[in-house]
Amino acid sequence: MEDSKPCRYFSSVCTILAVLGLLVSGAASEVYTVGDSDGWNSAVDYGVWSQKYNFSVGDVLVFKYVKGQHDVYEVTESTFRSCDTSTGVLAKHTSGNDQVTLTEAKKYWFVCNVAGHCLGGMRFGIVVKGSITAESPAPAPQSGALAPPQINKNGDQALRGLSLWDYLILLGVSIQLCSVQ
Known part of the structure; x- marks a missing residue:
């Protein structure tokens, strides 16, 4: 035998x-610094910034700013549209290096609650899609060719298992x- x-x-x-x-x-996720290298401040067009990426459940948004000069409120859509945070606030972040994990497939809305900042443009909404494992695979490389490296949503080379x-x-x-x- x-x-x-x-x-x-x-x-x-x-x-x-x-x-x-x-x-x-299903544990792979992306980390996005809101505003990229400019961070969370009044000089960035966050509508344009948020359109560059496709957000998925499990991704993390990092808000970097000078503590005391800004803050981050997760709000409802109506609060986002009015910039009136007397109601509709879902979460408040004030550390200057806040990390928000996107836990559900839904629309998320964020504003800065410092007087005049939201109305001045420090706000954005994003649509978060379901699990990243549902993405369609990249096309197979041609015979004998090496596949190009995958690039993640921040432009860095991604390591996919x-x-x-x-x-x-x-x-x-x-x-x-x-x-x-």
Whole structure:
């Protein structure tokens, strides 16, 4: 009878990788600094800034500003439109380095509550789409060609791992190979 230790070892490694992959497949997210290098201040057109990106559940917005000169309020749409924060405030951030995780697929609205700042343009709304794992895959490279690096939403090179289907296929292949023995 043939020794099946290599098969068991391979199967164990593949199973562990598949399980770990399934656990982290939806954990990839992007971090966006609001206003990019200009940060959160009255000199930026946040309508233009927010249109550059496609936001997904799990992404994080980082608001960088001088504490005491600005703040960040997450508000309802009507509060966003009126800039009147006497009602409709969902969350207040005042640290100067606030991180807001986008937890739901919905419209988010943000304003600066310092007098005159919201009406002066320190406000924006974004649409957050569902899970990033639902994105369509990049087209396969032509035979013999290396795929170009993926670029993330901030223009940096993105490191993408295997998809959920890749892990499931890997697990199925390892089970199939060992069941032949």
